[in-house]
Amino acid sequence: MAKISEIEPLVLAHTEKGSATWASVMIVVKVVTSNGMVGYGEAVPTLRVINVYNTIKQVSKGYIGKEAEEPEENYQEWYKQDFYLARSFESATATSAIDQALWDIVGKELGAPIYKLLGGKVRDKIPVYANGWYQDAITPEDFAEKAKEVVKRGYKALKFDPFGPYYNWIDEKGLKEAEERVKAVREAVGNDVDILIEHHGRFNADSAILIAKRLEKYNPMFMEEPVHHEDIEGLRKYRQHTSLNIALGERLISLKETAVYVSEGLVNILQPDLCNIGGITIGRKVISLAEAFDVEIAFHNAFGSIQNAYSLQMSAITPNLYLLENFYDWFPQWKRDIVFDETKIENGHVKVPDKPGIGVSINEKLIESLKVEPKELEVQEEPVWVVKGTWKKYLT
Ligand SMILES: O=C(O)[C@H](O)[C@@H](O)[C@H](O)[C@H](O)CO
Ligand SMILES: [Mg+2]
Known part of the structure; x- marks a missing residue:
């Protein structure tokens, strides 16, 4: 069994944009366990980059110290704690990204893709x-x-x-x-x-x-x-x-x-x-x-x-x-x-x-190099x- 020891939200950006404003950044969540396993998840930015980033930090408080191999149990427990999970897009996406990273870790531990x-x-x-x-x-x-x-x-x-x-x-x-x-x-x-x-x-x-x-x-x-x-x-x-x-x-x-x-x-x-x-x-x-x-x-x-x-x-x-x-x-x-x-x-x-x-390997170096401070996206007429x-x- 490995405990969740660290959860890090990462906002990634590049000068080359996506096909829509809200796809111009990526919010990635990196989860690390006590025995050194690493898993990745992704959260949804929309116009809420700062809110989502901060919410990941808050949700992390409910996950750190828990067993990484028990995403179901952790989700149920967090659902109880959060109280507004089914009403908050920010909580929902933060929890989803952490959950993905846990499944990634379980798969890596067992040597099997999630499927x-x-x-x-x-x-x-x-x-x-x-x-x-x-x-x-x-x-x-x-x-x-x-x-x-x-x-x-x-x-x-x-x-x-x-x-x-x-x-x-x-x-x-x-x-x-x-x-x-x-x-x-x-x-x-x-x-x-x-x-x-x-x-x-x-x-x-x-x-x-x-x-x-x-x-x-x-x-x-x-x-x-x-x-x-x-x-x-x-x-x-x-x-x-x-x-x-x-x-x-x-x-x-x-x-x-x-x-x-x-x-x-x-x-x-x-x-x-x-x-x-x-x-x-x-x-x-x-x-x-x-x-x-x-x-x-x-x-x-x-x-x-x-x-x-x-x-x-x-x-x-x-x-x-x-x-x-x-x-x-x-x-x-x-x-x-x-x-x-x-x-x-x-x-x-x-x-x-x-x-x-x-299922894929993650380019951790690239992630490090694309890391930016979270900031508000501009609101345009389009x-x-x-x-x-x-x-x-x-x-x-
Ligand atoms: O179904 C979809 O994919 C969504 O409604 C959007 O995410 C937009 O289509 C996309 O943002 C356009 O770039
Ligand atoms: Mg659509």
Whole structure:
């Protein structure tokens, strides 16, 4: 048995940015045990870099001195202590990152990748879909041209947000612009590629329903976060008036919260994020919850290469996997180098990495060299979650 002796939050940044503001930094958690084992996890930055950094320090107080090989017991104990864990994004992501690092340590101790600890893989290669590919795309032609490149690389599915600056309400002009972009992509990729429509949880139900009716002829595989995250009534209304698949889950931070959407039939493709949902400990339960209700899984995987490595481990054990989200081909190089570029995408798939624990080796030297003091991210008119440049036209 090894005790958790140290937990260090690390904020990493580089001049080469990601495709969205909030993906321009990575928050990594390093856990060290009394017998010198080291594990890594990743937390979600968004606009809360300082808060998350500080919360990791607070949550650490509940983990230091505990057995590293008991992530389940530690999670349960921390859940009790934190009191607001299921209400605090910061706590949820801090706890998730620490939990991941513990599973990494257990795997390293036993000499097995996480997928082996959880019953073994059900596939050797993880099919992925592309996101982040449409930087600076504004016109339908821009989208079509970039979509063709994605398909050429071997992807069988791609996701994008065609709604520009529209927020809450969408008018005829907005519907027309979105339709033209989606039509252009459908024509560019043909009928054998899945088109996934991202709404970024920003419409009221009536507008989202109008969008669904307008876009359904292009046969999108799913409509992601069509209404605001907390608008469950709106989602019910959307469900009643549309017949397209709903994808959501990136902002869910507990098992029981997830159960509400799954058991009510409000989601077809569940997108848990292993960096907020409660790490591997809760992630594995969410997979089973979804499986019981015939809901597919497509882990949300929009931040860094450590998140990506855990998402690959968990996708390997998920019988009900649709596809794993992937930004890897559009990552800045430094993010790829953190895992020695070991999770390359070939023909729309990633081979399941099988080193002990997280599955990949971590470039500790690079992590040290990218370390910065946590600081606030600038708030700009272009929302923090967009793929950069897609709002340009509307800003000038
Ligand atoms: O599903 C997703 O991946 C998320 O909604 C976001 O993380 C954004 O798409 C991303 O930030 C854009 O760059
Ligand atoms: Mg999303």
